Structures are given as C-alpha cells and as structure tokens.
Amino acid sequence: MAKGLPLDRATPSTLAPVHCPHFGPCGGCSLLDVRYTEEVGMKEAAFAALVRGSDALRKAKILPLLRAREPLFYRTSLKVPFGRKDGAVVAGFFKRRTHSIVDLAGCAIQDPLLTELMLDVKRLAAAIGVSIYDERSHHGVLRHFLARVGAGTRELLAGFVVRTPGDAAIRELALATMEAWSGRGLVGVVENVNRERTNVILGEATTTLVGRGHLDEEADDLRSRTPLEAFVQVNAAQASALYREVVRRLGPLDGKRVVDLYSGFGPIALRVARAGAHVVAIERNQVAAREGALAADDNGLADRVTFLAADAEHGLRATDAAGLDAVVVDPPRRGLAPGLIATLKSLAFRRLVYVSCNPETFVRDLEALAPDLRVVELRPVDLFPRTEHLESIAVLDRVHVDRDG
Ligand SMILES: C[S@@+](CC[C@H](N)C(=O)[O-])C[C@H]1O[C@@H](n2cnc3c(N)ncnc32)[C@H](O)[C@@H]1O
Structure with missing residues (x-):
C-alpha cells in the first residue's frame, strides 16, 4: 500500500479489539492493535502537525476528525x-x-x-x-x-x-x-x-x-451503476458521510453553478445537483463518465448535470466559467497538476472544496493555491480506519489579489 500519515505511536499498544492472525506482516491494515479512540487521537495529532508546519494553512480552522461509525469490516x-x-x-x-x-x-x-x-x-x-x-x-x-x-x-x-x-x-x-x-x-x-x-x-x-x-x-436515495473499471471509494458507508460534508461546505446550492473535477461516476455531482445546483462533472475515465450520465438520467437530474469525459485541466478550460460559483476537486493521490492549479487561481469562482486521499500532495497543493484561494477550514475524514491513510477536506475562499502590487 502507498505511504500514509506519519503517526506518532507514543501511546503503547493496548488490547486489540480484533485478533487477526495476519496482523503485523499483512499490508492490508496497520492499526488493529490500538483502540479506535486512540487511532482517532493519533490521526488528529498527525494532521494538526502537518497543518501547523505550513505557513499557508496555519490560520485555518481544523474541525475534529469525522470518525467512521464502523471501523471494522468496512471495505466494500x-x-x-x-x-x-x-x-x-x-x-x-x-x-x-x-x-x-x-x-x-x-x-x-x-x-x-x-x-x-x-x-x-x-x-x-x-x-x-x-x-x-x-x-x-x-x-x-x-x-x-x-x-x-x-x-x-x-x-x-x-x-x-x-x-x-x-x-x-x-x-x-x-x-x-x-x-x-x-x-x-x-x-x-x-x-x-x-x-x-x-x-x-x-x-x-x-x-x-x-x-x-x-x-x-x-x-442516500441515489441509484448508480458501478462497473469495475470505474473508481469507487473502498468504504461506501463513510464515503456517504464524506459526500455529505462536501455538499454542506459548498453552502446554499439552489441555482448555483458548480464544476466537479475528477468526478468519477458522479457521487458528488449528483448530490450537488440534487441540492439545486447546475453541475458540470469532469472525469477522464470514459466508462465512469458514461455511467455518471446514465445515473443523472436515472435519478431525474439529467437537466442539471453534464458529464464531460476529459482531463480535469482541459475540461475546466473548455467549460464556460462565467457565473461559476464553486469548484470541487477530488484528485488521485498525485494531487493537482500545476497547470490546473494555475487555471483554478485565474478563474473568478468564490469557493473551492478540495477532497484528498493524500495529505502530502494536499498540503503542497493548498500552498500553491495561495494567495488567490485561502484555506478557511480543514476537516480530516476517517475513510480508511485501521490504516495510516487519511482523507481530508479543505474549504478555500477566493481572496482578491492585487496583481499590480
Ligand atoms: C479519487 S477518485 C474520485 C472520484 C469521485 N469523486 C468519487 O468520490 O468516487 C479520482 C478520479 O479522478 C479520475 N482522474 C484521474 N486523473 C484524472 C485527470 N487528469 N482528469 C480527470 N479525471 C482524472 C480517476 O479516473 C478517478 O475517477
């Protein structure tokens, strides 16, 4: 598995809630030997340390980790x-x-x-x-x-x-x-x-x-079809909680215009559209984009969501940005390409919600989006309990930057 958060294991291990014979050598999980409350504390501390180490993020409000209701047997x-x-x-x-x-x-x-x-x-x-x-x-x-x-x-x-x-x-x-x-x-x-x-x-x-x-x-009362070639979050229950957080962070959505970049088959786009917004969902995987369009139709949202099978940066540049209110990005572990960061900085939308599965590239990208987009709120989300991996959400608001000095 890819590298996760550098957790401080100062707390001595306590009784494992579950005894797995493979625990230790197996790369499937790494925190079965601590209680879930301790794991939550370790993840919050590691996330806070990462944020405090960054000038661009230091002033942002950090909300508590969104815990998983079920930290075992969760992978779907x-x-x-x-x-x-x-x-x-x-x-x-x-x-x-x-x-x-x-x-x-x-x-x-x-x-x-x-x-x-x-x-x-x-x-x-x-x-x-x-x-x-x-x-x-x-x-x-x-x-x-x-x-x-x-x-x-x-x-x-x-x-x-x-x-x-x-x-x-x-x-x-x-x-x-x-x-x-x-x-x-x-x-x-x-x-x-x-x-x-x-x-x-x-x-x-x-x-x-x-x-x-x-x-x-x-x-969440939305129907979709997921072929194996389309990305799905590995923890379906906690993904629903993550998506609820994203929609909430976008604020009132009725009549707003939103772009969902790295949309997959559209779990975020469909929820944002259901809340009243008009959404352009951009996804490189053609199968996922096609399934998203079918899901929009199936859920009676086809008049409010358009799926574009394209690279995020090219798709965003090809989208009419006039009157755009907000953008959501949910990239793979490598984060955002420099060209996309430049495009996001240059447009006039008010709010960006960044969803990330890699704290390292997350912090790097948030620093690069400054000073045009300032991080106001951060929320770690435990999408991968019992592992060092962490999902995070950042809310960024546009700051007027006087480029002439
Ligand atoms: C972390 S997943 C998020 C998908 C979706 N938001 C969800 O929660 O199911 C990242 C998605 O980005 C897509 N992707 C990867 N590189 C891309 C690119 N350059 N442009 C557009 N989409 C890309 C992947 O196919 C994948 O569906």
Missing part, C-alpha cells in the same frame, strides 16, 4: 493479487513493503462477504487448475481478483485480471463462481486484460464473462 471493494507458494494457490494483500502475498484466511477490515467470496474463488481456481500469474517470469494468467459489494443493494460483482484473454480455465472459474454465488447476490463476473509488466492492477480491456458487467448501487 476488494483487490487482491493471486500467486503460488510451495505449489499452492494463495491470495491476499502484499506483505508490508514486499511483493510477497499474505495468504488470507480472514480479514478484519474487508466486508466478510467479499472475504468469503475470495476464499471460494481461490478454492475453485485450485480445483480447476487455473494458471496463476508469476510476476517475476511474467508467465501465467490470473493476476488479481477484484470484487465489490453494493452497500445499499448487497449485489456482488467479481472480476479477474488476466494476462491473456479467452483462457478456458478462467471461463470455467467464472461459471463455477457464478453457480456457487448467484444465490448470494453475485450478478456478474468480468475479465480485465492486463498484458503489461506493471504494478498497475487494471489493463485496458474489460469484458463480461457471465451475468452483467456492473453493480447496481443505492446510496
């Missing part, structure tokens, strides 16, 4: 590599800082249904004799197993990432998985082809092997 999305150890098929998270797979027998942060599905797929793959990918030799077929569960619908979607398409054993595995799990909510199994020697999990092409290629999801 699973992505694990498959491999072989001593001839046996293994599947699980990588050991910390290695590419050696921890052969999971259970997991304290994953939705138990997904863990059970993964264990069944591993058993079936071994029984069928599926060819397992070996990253050192770049041989074999099955690389990763992906699965999602709809928090509102409890539908399941499964996917195999394979090095070569059309493998007969993979098809057999898909059919056997469907047969075993259709009564428990599995609606489809897809195949994604990734031929490259790479750490990036998904490749370009995805096809449906059996059933359908997307999950129907319902959250």
Whole structure:
C-alpha cells in the first residue's frame, strides 16, 4: 500500500479489539492493535502537525476528525493479487513493503462477504487448475481478483485480471463462481486484460464473462451503476458521510453553478445537483463518465448535470466559467497538476472544496493555491480506519489579489 500519515505511536499498544492472525506482516491494515479512540487521537495529532508546519494553512480552522461509525469490516471493494507458494494457490494483500502475498484466511477490515467470496474463488481456481500469474517470469494468467459489494443493494460483482484473454480455465472459474454465488447476490463476473509488466492492477480491456458487467448501487436515495473499471471509494458507508460534508461546505446550492473535477461516476455531482445546483462533472475515465450520465438520467437530474469525459485541466478550460460559483476537486493521490492549479487561481469562482486521499500532495497543493484561494477550514475524514491513510477536506475562499502590487 502507498505511504500514509506519519503517526506518532507514543501511546503503547493496548488490547486489540480484533485478533487477526495476519496482523503485523499483512499490508492490508496497520492499526488493529490500538483502540479506535486512540487511532482517532493519533490521526488528529498527525494532521494538526502537518497543518501547523505550513505557513499557508496555519490560520485555518481544523474541525475534529469525522470518525467512521464502523471501523471494522468496512471495505466494500476488494483487490487482491493471486500467486503460488510451495505449489499452492494463495491470495491476499502484499506483505508490508514486499511483493510477497499474505495468504488470507480472514480479514478484519474487508466486508466478510467479499472475504468469503475470495476464499471460494481461490478454492475453485485450485480445483480447476487455473494458471496463476508469476510476476517475476511474467508467465501465467490470473493476476488479481477484484470484487465489490453494493452497500445499499448487497449485489456482488467479481472480476479477474488476466494476462491473456479467452483462457478456458478462467471461463470455467467464472461459471463455477457464478453457480456457487448467484444465490448470494453475485450478478456478474468480468475479465480485465492486463498484458503489461506493471504494478498497475487494471489493463485496458474489460469484458463480461457471465451475468452483467456492473453493480447496481443505492446510496442516500441515489441509484448508480458501478462497473469495475470505474473508481469507487473502498468504504461506501463513510464515503456517504464524506459526500455529505462536501455538499454542506459548498453552502446554499439552489441555482448555483458548480464544476466537479475528477468526478468519477458522479457521487458528488449528483448530490450537488440534487441540492439545486447546475453541475458540470469532469472525469477522464470514459466508462465512469458514461455511467455518471446514465445515473443523472436515472435519478431525474439529467437537466442539471453534464458529464464531460476529459482531463480535469482541459475540461475546466473548455467549460464556460462565467457565473461559476464553486469548484470541487477530488484528485488521485498525485494531487493537482500545476497547470490546473494555475487555471483554478485565474478563474473568478468564490469557493473551492478540495477532497484528498493524500495529505502530502494536499498540503503542497493548498500552498500553491495561495494567495488567490485561502484555506478557511480543514476537516480530516476517517475513510480508511485501521490504516495510516487519511482523507481530508479543505474549504478555500477566493481572496482578491492585487496583481499590480
Ligand atoms: C479519487 S477518485 C474520485 C472520484 C469521485 N469523486 C468519487 O468520490 O468516487 C479520482 C478520479 O479522478 C479520475 N482522474 C484521474 N486523473 C484524472 C485527470 N487528469 N482528469 C480527470 N479525471 C482524472 C480517476 O479516473 C478517478 O475517477
């Protein structure tokens, strides 16, 4: 997993609320050995230290961490590599800082249904004799197993990432998985082809092997469809809380004009539109942008949300900025490109809400957005309990900058 917050573990570890046999070496989580209240304190302290270290942020108000209601078994999305150890098929998270797979027998942060599905797929793959990918030799077929569960619908979607398409054993595995799990909510199994020697999990092409290629999801009275190629937050329950915070921070929205950059399939854009705004949602992934447009239609919001399949910076430049009230950005870990920061600074909208999953690039970008956009409020959000990872929201307001001196 990518690097998280530098937490100060001065507090000695106390009784673990859950005893996971994999805790320690497994890279899936790292804070099972502290109580959740201590974890909250550690994260708040680390976030405050980061903010205090920055001249641009020092004066901003920091709200308390938005805690997760359920800090265990919360992951509604699973992505694990498959491999072989001593001839046996293994599947699980990588050991910390290695590419050696921890052969999971259970997991304290994953939705138990997904863990059970993964264990069944591993058993079936071994029984069928599926060819397992070996990253050192770049041989074999099955690389990763992906699965999602709809928090509102409890539908399941499964996917195999394979090095070569059309493998007969993979098809057999898909059919056997469907047969075993259709009564428990599995609606489809897809195949994604990734031929490259790479750490990036998904490749370009995805096809449906059996059933359908997307999950129907319902959250906060909004319906959407999420194929495996479209980004979804891994913690559906806490994502709803995050989105509520974002909408609240935008203020009254009736009749306002908002741009949602890095929109994914539009969970923020749809909520902002439902609150009365006209929204342009910009997302590079064409599948996600297409699903967003379908969701807008399905929820009766098509007249208020437009999805643009484009790079954030180019899409924003192509959007009519006259009368724009606010912008939301929710970039991947690398944060905002310098060109996008320059464009955001040059436009005249009043408020920017920045949602980030990487505190380092978050602080870097907030500093770069100054002095035109000043941070007034910060809120850490615990989207990834039991790990060092932290989501954060910043509210920035435009300051009139006299460029002539
Ligand atoms: C952290 S996700 C946020 C998605 C959405 N806001 C949500 O909460 O589900 C970042 C999104 O940015 C998209 N993305 C990455 N680089 C991009 C770029 N240069 N321009 C536009 N979208 C991009 C990804 O495909 C992904 O959907």
